Amino acid sequence: MKPLDLLQQSLHKPVLVELRGGRTIRGTLESFDQHLNLVLSSAEEHDAKGENPTPRPGVTLVRGDSVIFISP
Amino acid sequence: MKPLDLLQQSLHKPVLVELRGGRTIRGTLESFDQHLNLVLSSAEEHDAKGENPTPRPGVTLVRGDSVIFISP
Amino acid sequence: MKPLDLLQQSLHKPVLVELRGGRTIRGTLESFDQHLNLVLSSAEEHDAKGENPTPRPGVTLVRGDSVIFISP
Amino acid sequence: MKPLDLLQQSLHKPVLVELRGGRTIRGTLESFDQHLNLVLSSAEEHDAKGENPTPRPGVTLVRGDSVIFISP
Amino acid sequence: MKPLDLLQQSLHKPVLVELRGGRTIRGTLESFDQHLNLVLSSAEEHDAKGENPTPRPGVTLVRGDSVIFISP
Amino acid sequence: MKPLDLLQQSLHKPVLVELRGGRTIRGTLESFDQHLNLVLSSAEEHDAKGENPTPRPGVTLVRGDSVIFISP
Amino acid sequence: MKPLDLLQQSLHKPVLVELRGGRTIRGTLESFDQHLNLVLSSAEEHDAKGENPTPRPGVTLVRGDSVIFISP
Incomplete structure (x- = not known):
């Protein structure tokens, strides 16, 4: 499965998103x-x-361009 | 619904926009x-x-390229 | 109206342009x-x-790529 | 073989990914x-x-845009 | 007139070019x-x-990507 | 010959790659x-x-986007 | 003549290339x-x-993306 297909598995679950510039944001991926x-x-x-x-x-x-990585 | 469809729900409502370089801007999304x-x-x-x-x-x-995230 | 259509309203009026790297420039948008x-x-x-x-x-x-936001 | 073909060889193996901004992430490449x-x-x-x-x-x-290099 | 058409008026005249990273360069636009x-x-x-x-x-x-703005 | 054709000459030879952010990496270009x-x-x-x-x-x-220059 | 046509005149001559991040490189443009x-x-x-x-x-x-300007 391709990376974006695997991200499907995180839908409606809590994720941590690391952003450019060092900030992070946590929330439920909708x-x-x-x-x-x-x-x-x-x-x-x-x-x-x-x-x-x-x-x-x-x-x-969150603008995709700002994303470094997304983890559960 | 795709991300930009969900942003429709914020039209004509106050939003906070986090920008590259650390600045933020608040206003009504028109x-x-x-x-x-x-x-x-x-x-x-x-x-x-x-x-x-x-x-x-x-x-x-606001130029889209400068946007990190948009929240209510 | 889309964002760039709204910018039409600022033509021939003074604007403030915030640029990458922290500089700003004021002038009449021609x-x-x-x-x-x-x-x-x-x-x-x-x-x-x-x-x-x-x-x-x-x-x-001003090169568009350098623009963060434009306000009156 | 082209670079991305060679990356096939690292599938399901541990990799170290160096990211923009100095962070690194280790894990199994899925x-x-x-x-x-x-x-x-x-x-x-x-x-x-x-x-x-x-x-x-x-x-x-991990967003591809953030990757500097990937090594075993 | 569009921005790049207006730049035609500066051909063969002295310009100041502000570059990313803070440097500036002056010269005749050829x-x-x-x-x-x-x-x-x-x-x-x-x-x-x-x-x-x-x-x-x-x-x-000068590579266009490096240009912030060009003025007379 | 175009730049990428000249890089063919470095295949299977040691190269030094200068990366964004100041790091360098040496190895054999495969x-x-x-x-x-x-x-x-x-x-x-x-x-x-x-x-x-x-x-x-x-x-x-090494992601191409991260490369500043490649020399023998 | 367009910018890249003018660069033809520098072929096989010494040039100074200013790179992102402040480094410069001198050499003969091949x-x-x-x-x-x-x-x-x-x-x-x-x-x-x-x-x-x-x-x-x-x-x-030298990767084009890294170039700020090229002068003799």
Whole structure:
């Protein structure tokens, strides 16, 4: 299975997304497209040290270009 | 629903846009296209610490390339 | 209306353009294309702190790739 | 053989992936595509000094754009 | 007129080109293409503070990708 | 001969590859494609000062996007 | 003449290439393509201060993406 097919398995599950510039965002993966644009619900942003969580209520759209990696 | 379809739900509502280089901008999402170019009204820019808000009256066009994520 | 259509409304009006690397440039928007290449007249460049304005007489062409956002 | 054909030989084997921004990630290469998007299982992230391993259980999707190099 | 048409007016005239990374280069604009690749004659490079001019005799080719803006 | 044709002459010979972010990698060039994705065998990574060599046994795939230059 | 046609005039002549990240490389331009991939012979690399020349014997391939400008 190709990488984006494997990402299907994470739909509606919590993921951690590491972003360019050192920030990370955690949330439930609700949707993605082939550019790796992502929609997360109940998201929480963390700074480069993984600290200072900021809740992002509602749905957060992450631009695929900013994604370094996505893990459960 | 694909990520950009979900962004439809934020039209005419306040959003927070995190930009490359650490700045954030808040405003009402008036329009977007498939490149994630955005138009915000009543926008307010914040520096990397989320401080020093600078009002941006009128409509602000954000280049999609600069967007890290968009949340309500 | 799509974002670039809304930018039509700023033609021949003063705009502030925030650029990658922290610089900003103010001027009258004379022209733009779909890449967000811009032409400004009577432009003035500011450093990352918004200080030290440097006048740029004549027409200044800003490469779209360098644009973070454009506001009135 | 072309580079991506040679990467076939690393499928289901442990790899070290060096990422933009100095981080590295180790894991078992489960899948990749022509953009070098990768799926790793049993991954472990390291900081820029190769220290502070953080386990990433489950499957981690690495965006190809973030990859500097991949070695066994 | 579109931005690149307006740049025609600067042909064979002195321009200042601001480059990524803070450097600037001044010279006479001899040619450009749609990627904003530029050829300058009698060019002079300046560091990020606009100091330490280094003459670049002959014709200098600037890669369009590196251009932030071009002004007279 | 075009640049990539000249690179053919380095096949199966030792090369030094300078990477974005200051790292360098030395090894034997086993394969490359038109994106400058490279495969090196018997590779050795060096930090930004050219020090602290880390051997990378097996074949290392370098993403073309990360390459600054390749020399013998 | 378009920029890349003017670069023809520098073939087999010494050039200075300024690279992203502050490094420069000098050598004889032996070949280039439309992406500005370059081949230099008898090249010499300099650090961001233009110091510490490192000779690069044989032919060096510079990735076009890394080029800021090329001058004689």
